[in-house]
Amino acid sequence: MDVQEDETLATGYKLKLNSYDLGVDFELADAIRRIRFEHPEVRAVVVTSLKPRIFCAGANIYMLGTSSHAFKVNFCKFTNETRCAIEDDSRHSGRRYIAALNGTASGGGYELAIACDEIYLVDDGNSAVSLPEVPLLGVLPGTGGLTRLVDKRKIRRDRADVFSTLAEGLKGKRAKEWGLIDDTFPTSKFHQAVAERVTHAVSLRDAAVEPTLNTNDTSQADSVRYGIKLNPVEYADGPDSRKYRYVSLQLHREQRYADLTLSGPNDDPPNDADTIQDLGDNFWPLRAFREFDDALLHLRVNEPEIGLVCLRTKGDIDKVLAVDQTFARNRDHWLVREIILQMARVLRRLDLTAKSFFAIVEPGSCFAGSLLELELSADRIYMLNHADETVEIATSELNAGALPMSNGITRLQSRFLSEPERVAAVLSHAGRFDTAAADEAGLVTFAPDDLDWDDELRLAIEERTSLSPDALTGMEASLRFAGPETMDTKIYGRLTAWQNWIFQRPNAVGPQGALTNYGKPAQAQFDYKRT
């Protein structure tokens, strides 16, 4: 295991990274998720390494140099999602992330550090922070590195320019002066200084976070002390399918599309937080969204030829809405908060997935409340208009802000930028929407009747999967995130696009490219034309 965990201090937690490479990104994502659910009492997380010079891009370079273009881009996106999860945890759950750089932090290692709240670098005469991607590899520190440099740490742009072209990076004094780290300590005092920072962070546990822990309620304070266990996500793989308990993925390889179906809860939801805590990771929304997350990553990484995903739901709308009501009643409970935050992250992963999504609303669907967000995240929504059968959708409080997109606003707000009054109208609508009402409210793209339904869907799928996959990726990335921009949308919509370009340029990956030739005696040969 690449991530070694080591509980230290009363409520601090140490994540020790054994090497900063591909594997560690997956393990890191897992470790952060487990801290949130299994150790809710932890108020500070120290990100550090087992041995000096560990935060280094060496393994990454090897991985990037040998993997496919698609894998490189997927990797960068996933890695940045993990960094956003760190920032999400810091912002919403109030945990403080402290990067304790006990050696050189280079490339992805430093990018990980700037996802943390504080950065401390050992002053041993050698250790430095650096982003050597441009000078050494001819690619970008593009999993958020450049954007976090100027937008999060607000480094002066000319200094960011110098730093990002300096292979050896900057050591303690200059790095601190330029704002790249928060402080530097000699080797002999490093451990103590970091421990003091942890103590300080822990002492802030009662400080305001959004939303705050309800610390007046002692029963909750007790429950906080005992997290729930997150068991591995289970599934059964078939040749063209993957089945989880609540999620089912069916691949139609010939036609290059998939059906991804999320089932609602079978039982009535627990009424109170204690029962939720007892259910643990078997509680429907937590389990279902973890499964859905896994299916998305599987589609991204292992099924590159699937261009279109039809999002479907199956179940009882009332039971889905009952869960949202339980959430609303217990929103201050730490576990409810973590589950909602987790659902929000999974939905953002959906928004950011480079596949087309059509939501298919039919009899038996349960696109309601939290699951309505699946519909709203789709590029198009097809809803059957049937004279005899019930086809309905519904909203809940969760559609009003608990599950924001990367642009900081809700999917309803993003949808109705030109008519913001429609958001309130949809949210205050009494009862469910049938197809006519949903269409009238602006919640449907097409509402074919039962005579046309099959043909229209078939044609839409055929047409979509016939288009250039590259053009669709660029188009969807541009249309999905209208409205405000945040650091997150900047990184994904902008920096990822540059990655997509640069990662396949001959100057990086050609026979004479910098990434190809890194570590070899031959120097990179560039075509110097600039665009």
Add this chain to the structure above:
Amino acid sequence: MDVQEDETLATGYKLKLNSYDLGVDFELADAIRRIRFEHPEVRAVVVTSLKPRIFCAGANIYMLGTSSHAFKVNFCKFTNETRCAIEDDSRHSGRRYIAALNGTASGGGYELAIACDEIYLVDDGNSAVSLPEVPLLGVLPGTGGLTRLVDKRKIRRDRADVFSTLAEGLKGKRAKEWGLIDDTFPTSKFHQAVAERVTHAVSLRDAAVEPTLNTNDTSQADSVRYGIKLNPVEYADGPDSRKYRYVSLQLHREQRYADLTLSGPNDDPPNDADTIQDLGDNFWPLRAFREFDDALLHLRVNEPEIGLVCLRTKGDIDKVLAVDQTFARNRDHWLVREIILQMARVLRRLDLTAKSFFAIVEPGSCFAGSLLELELSADRIYMLNHADETVEIATSELNAGALPMSNGITRLQSRFLSEPERVAAVLSHAGRFDTAAADEAGLVTFAPDDLDWDDELRLAIEERTSLSPDALTGMEASLRFAGPETMDTKIYGRLTAWQNWIFQRPNAVGPQGALTNYGKPAQAQFDYKRT
């Protein structure tokens, strides 16, 4: 000439496009500039075509299919700068742009339309608006098309998705319902309806625009009636140089860098607006910035191997600042306003140019006021620290907001995001900054002394031009625009990046690519892997 101008109505102006192809973009940019300077009395501009089916991407496709990757990307950037100039004119000079689509507006033609304030489409049973780039060509309507769709016209994202994948586009009724056009009129009533819109726009001439025309001053109202003549920019080309009156470009081809020098005014500036009007396009800032603009475009399009531009200035700081003072005293005069807006657009073109820029501040430099913006737009600033010689820079009122970047804030604000109080400190600094003061104020990247100066510059130039040009383009695009995002930065920093990627993918430009095969009997063959 592709753009035919036809003065109609009292203060309306008709731009008739003969064909929407590459040439027209350059002519269109020129025509808009000339309306602003030569016909300041015009309050409404009708963008229309000489014959139906003219706003069509046919010529563009041919151009895109046959030109180099670099040319494609440069073309898209330039074209979008022209569209931003339309929007700039509408916002700041109060002219209303009315797209009168008397035939199908397809691709670039519709992208031009959505840069206008209002769009009217003839309802003749055939005419439509469309963005067929994705379905027909496997590329993006990426010179702002997608972003303006959802961010400017705020089209619902699923409708934007449908529209952008529908080769034949949408006709009047549906186009209006979806917000793609403002209205549609039958052929027999089209001319009259557009004329009424023009009359309405002209009647708004006294309405508030930012900044407003000072219509109380009748002498100004008179001067408004007579614009100044914009003569073509003149220069002499040598094998490695281009010399204008105030701008000089010297290419060092072997070392892949250029010196671009802007000279300050030779004479004391005019004190009043009438004298400025008499000087016309010979007035120093107008002429110097038009020359500078031309040099930038020349570098972009004709000198792709020049990777680094050293920005230099030469002249008398007092004379440069005197011009800024004249501007400040006459800021409400239409011509002063237009000149400042023109300078701002040229500086934004500089920010958006895919070359590295180093500002070189030496004895004899005049980086002051408006010219300080050249320094602040550079990726790095080198300022000589000399014990005996005078090396100085200075601010003026123009650094406080008159020349904003594409992100809507000033270059000083972008520079000091982490220490906003420095902006006020710099602007209120008494007198000039010598090298030590400039360094202290945060206005310098490196300040070598005279012993190190030559070596340090030589090394910096050598190092910069040795790096991967692709990585530098992505890096600079990411670091230059920290802080707020606007529709403009979204288009340039994000959509341009997708263009860079998609325009060179085999799915577009390979032997079986959609762009390559458009109009040929062979259908495009795609590699369907999505990333």
